Amino acid sequence: MAPGTAERLFSDGQRARLAAIARTDPELVAHDLHDPGYAAALADAEVLLTCWGATPLTPEVLARAPKLRAVVHAAGSVKHHVTAACWDRGLLVSAAAGANALPVAEYTLAAILFAGKQVHRAARRYRELAGGDHDWRTELHSSGNYRRTVGIVGASRIGRRVIELLRPFDVRVLLYDPYVSRTEAALLGAEPVGLTELCARSSIVSVHAPQLPETRHMIGAAQLAAMPDGATLINTSRGSLVDEAALLPHLRTGRLDGVLDVTEPEVPVAGSPLYDLPNVLLTPHLAGSFGNELHRMAEHALDELERYADGTPFTEAVHSDALGHSA
Incomplete structure (x- = not known):
């Protein structure tokens, strides 16, 4: 994960839940899987829990992860780090695209309703007129x-x-x-x-x-x-x-x-x-998960880890044949 991501992604309760689901070190966050300091953990890993900024899982990286069976991504698209080598290896892959879609859709709904009401345009004019006497019924006749x-x-x-x-x-x-x-x-x-x-x-x-x-x-x-x-x-x-x-x-x-x-x-x-x-x-690409919305993606990833541990299918499994027309 990119530096700082794990600290924002998991609440304290979710960290405790992760420790209960899997044998892991919650303090170990690999920012670059090429770093020799992560070699032992990578060699023993059965599942990678990833998020934004994850290291691309190239054949060289996978060769140092002989026990790896699954990748659970606590974000939307996996195109940045899940490579063809992962599919060749037969890895199971899950993503939190659904959890990340909700805040984007909410942002969009707000933008649509504000645009229809001409809120931003009215607010600009209100400032320009400094609250003076003005017939808003005429100027905003096309709003709604x-x-x-x-x-x-x-x-x-x-x-x-x-x-x-x-x-x-x-x-x-x-x-x-x-x-x-x-x-x-x-x-x-x-x-x-x-x-x-x-x-x-x-x-x-x-x-x-x-x-x-x-x-x-x-x-x-x-x-x-x-x-x-x-x-x-x-x-x-x-x-x-x-x-x-x-x-x-x-x-x-x-x-x-x-x-x-x-x-x-x-x-x-x-x-x-x-x-x-x-x-x-x-706006600075904030429609997707930000702030406490990151915890929704973490919760989904933990749910998927539990399914993997129980031997049940992922609810949001990613398949290679769908990536050609998806984000």
Whole structure:
């Protein structure tokens, strides 16, 4: 794990639970499995409990872990450290993608409702007017979430959770995902449409597709131009999915608003207009698990460790054939 991660990941109670589940040293956190100081522990390890910043499990690392049978990841994607050698070895792999999806979906729901209500725009104007006499009924005549159309790009785990969270609200949901049938989309509660049509019909577009070569800049010039004036683009996925060079002119003129939790590059370069544009809410990739939300991922990982110890299947097993179209 990256330095400092384990200290934030586990509560005291969860550390005690880990010690009860497995024969382990709760104080031993390997930041780099190439370090000879971890050689003895690696040679004896049956399960690795990993999180962000884990060492890639290359053939060389696995060769020094002859007893290793499983990897339990207390975070979302395992693409950074679970290599082809792990699948060749037949390792069991679990991830906490579901636990990490919930806070992202919650952030997105809040962003959608605030965008529909034009909260950020109203707050800016309120400050500019210093509370003076003003007819807000005229300026905010287009605000509100009654039958607003929301476009969800990607029926990923997070995208599906966002659709689920939107069900109590009186909004229309459009969905673009080439892997989802019309029937499945209807069951989710969304209308399946093409990507450009989704952008053209939605006053709020939220991106939840995985980062893959084919999804790079999927929200490009044509899609951005199709979005109606005053629409909001929300991106909590990866910065590479949006063509930032094509987006900036729309943001600079104020034609579109942005809620950007991810960018390309991440962090934006010094002097980027994203820092100062009044119609952009820029956050530091915090939609996912942060603060006490890390304990939810830890709890899931401990649940999976218990299942492994009991000889029962993981609830969120990761399979190599699914990684080609997932985060």
